[in-house]
Amino acid sequence: MANTDSLRKHLDGLARRGARYLRRYALKEAVEWSMRHVHLVALVVPAVFVVCVAIERFAGNDLWVLSPIVTVLVALVAPVAYVLIAGALGFALRPVNRTYSLALFDRELGYKDRLQTADEFLRSSDLTPFELASVEDAIPYAEKATNSRLQDIRIATPTLYTGKWGHGVAAVLLLGAGMFISFFVFNPQVEASSDPDELIALATPEVLPPVDEVFEAPQDSRDEVTPPTHVPSQTPKESVVVESTPAESTDSPLGRANPSDSNPKQSVQMGLSAGMSQDNKTGSAASNLSGQANPDKKKKETKSEPPKEQESKESKSAIDKEQPKDESATGIAGGKGTSAGRQASSTDVTESLNKTDQDDLDTDVDLESDDEEDEEQEAANAARPMINQRKAAVDRRLSPSGMMGQEENEQNNGRGGASGRKKTRGVAAMLLGVPQPDQLRSQINPGRVKIQRERAVPHPSEADTVASESRGEIDESIGKVARHELKPWMRNVVSNYFLAMREPPTEEEGE
Amino acid sequence: MAEQQITNEDPRAAEQAAHFKEVFQNIRTEVTKMMVGQPEVVDGVLTALIAGGHVLLEGVPGLGKTMLVRCLSDAVSVQFSRIQFTPDMMPADIQGTMILTETASGAHELSFQEGPLIANLILADEINRATPKTQSALLEAMQERQVTVGNRTIQLEEPYCVMATQNPVEQEGTYPLPEAQLDRFLFKLLVDYPEENEYYEIIDRTTGTTEVEINHITDGAEIVKLREIARAVAVPTAAKTYAIRLVMATQPNSAYSTDKSNAYVSLGSSPRGVQGLMLAAKVHAILNDRFSISTDDIKAVAYPVLRHRVILNFQAQASNVTPDSIIDDILEQVKLPRSVD
Known part of the structure; x- marks a missing residue:
């Protein structure tokens, strides 16, 4: 115890x-x-x-x-x-x-x-x-x-x-x-002025200008709400030049008395942005007008049925007779809104109408020539590159593959019909128009060559006869048989090889 | 806190511990009459025998693995059987089978012929040469201490210990032990080449005219008593916590896993690892004159208990990472409970 x-x-x-x-x-x-x-x-x-x-x-x-x-x-x-x-x-x-x-x-x-x-x-x-x-x-x-x-x-x-x-x-x-930086560097006002009142004024925070000066020229805000059909009286380049002058920068809404202020830059940027916004507005206005003026033409472009195409050809030929051809028009491009900076007017609208019709007529020739390929593509139901047009393959929505072609079929209800883009099987040589290099005589193409027939004629070879003899007894022991140790770099090579072999497949490879 | 008196009216704890240590030392002395050197292997085999586990001895041929088990069976007077595993050995060859025998009256009947698996101390020599089918026949015997042949189930007598050997070099024509089989071994002991001075002793003992006799020190019943004593050793919470952390550290992506175990281990230790750590640490504690185990006891037995339970991945094999290096890292990284570090 x-x-x-x-x-x-x-x-x-x-x-x-x-x-x-x-x-x-x-x-x-x-x-x-x-x-x-x-x-x-x-x-x-x-x-x-x-x-x-x-x-x-x-x-x-x-x-x-x-x-x-x-x-x-x-x-x-x-x-x-x-x-x-x-x-x-x-x-x-x-x-x-x-x-x-x-x-x-x-x-x-x-x-x-x-x-x-x-x-x-x-x-x-x-x-x-x-x-x-x-x-x-x-x-x-x-x-x-x-x-x-x-x-x-x-x-x-x-x-x-x-x-x-x-x-x-x-x-x-x-x-x-x-x-040192706070007292001596880059303070010219302190060095230049010896008057204590000026120094105090420099040290005091900056005061905003009076209110009536601030709201003198708010032109930009009004330009932003102007309708697209409104044509400003001042071109964008003029606005940039005028507003970027230092004299007017002091009259800007956020103008300051300090010359080191960045307000002039702001005014220039504001002028540029206003001009650019105006350009965009005019471009979009032109596109709206041209798009509204010829809705039937757009439909004819998208539809590929032969009877309607014939009708469109007839109507286009009638318009062609009435209106002369204008080579300098760019109506389609303007109608798509890609020509920034053009001002829309009534003459431009009519020009764009004429150009659209003319281009439709020009493209009809190409459409006829492309009918055979379209039929082939529809028959194959596969996406093939449009080689003669140097374009990527189109999917069933007639949009370039890669943008819309990767989307899944929304109506995938199992009733068949056109499915998503199929993979193209085969090689480039199967497509018409793909040039293949001619095979030069006495030269083989690079790569593997399958030997179909080998002309090997056996020839007898002479050699001395080998007399057989017994193996004999082992005189001494072999000794310790050591395992061959690889050098570190050899071991790393073997290790990396087998590790790479055993790596799980990535998602792309698995797909 | 109320005052508490230590009323150790059962003073057998100290006596039992002393008896345990004495018997252990005697067996070790008898075994080392024949076995030169390899003290860790001898202690490991004895510890596993007393703790009630099985041992996997791994070493190149000629290092005395089979002789060690034979000497142990001589020192411990138990029924001993040896199985030399070969690729064409079938489960019935080791478990036993029904054979047609003739009775005294001349009639014929089927009787069960016991296989070598039914004994106390089994030497499974070159166990990795047997097919997995035959290796799996050992599973039930090693874990449940019983053998089922047909509709007959035979309870194996305690102590029951399987001591298997395998050659790590000659791997052609062998069948690596499955993880389920490996997990049933308490220890995996690595038998290494003897030291230079031990060779002199080996020459003197084995090539002279005198023959070494191994005396019977104890028997199976005594071993069972020693096993009960070992199981009675007290276990504080700190030791339990440390053993659990060690085992969890071998499991990749566990709470205590190290960077090395995450990178190189494909399969960590099972809960049998914790059981093995505790049983082996208890024997180790008694042998070191303590009545409760400490974290040092767990550290001492961590290698033989965990090295065959840490299954390495291919990257580890390619980088020459061994299970012992993984355990080294785990012992270094896993903090002791209540440590100030």
């Missing part, structure tokens, strides 16, 4: 000592960790200060609000505050309890978990004989641990990274650079 009081007292004392060690360790560890990065923290405030001051000088924005003295103080306090906060966090977040403390003694003194095991078994009520024996076994070890010296416990001491003090020098230099 043995009393557990002594063991409990020893374990309690060890737990308290271990907790102190652990807290000290946690604090040191956290400080050490923060000291690894404190040099970077010391650089943060000066670097931000320099960047903000530089931006303020060059761009005119007020980014840094602290005074120089406060800036220096912040730069000095920030690393210290970082170390303190990190240490406090590390100290607070480190779990320190009784079991951890005893485990520390077990580990450092090599007691094979005897102390923490005994402490765990002491907390339970029903102990097995081996658990009781384990508790008894821990008593001398607990006494020994109590008498052990504190230095025996190994705790890593924080290391100050003295080699990083160069960052502190860099921080000081950055602060100096920031001060």
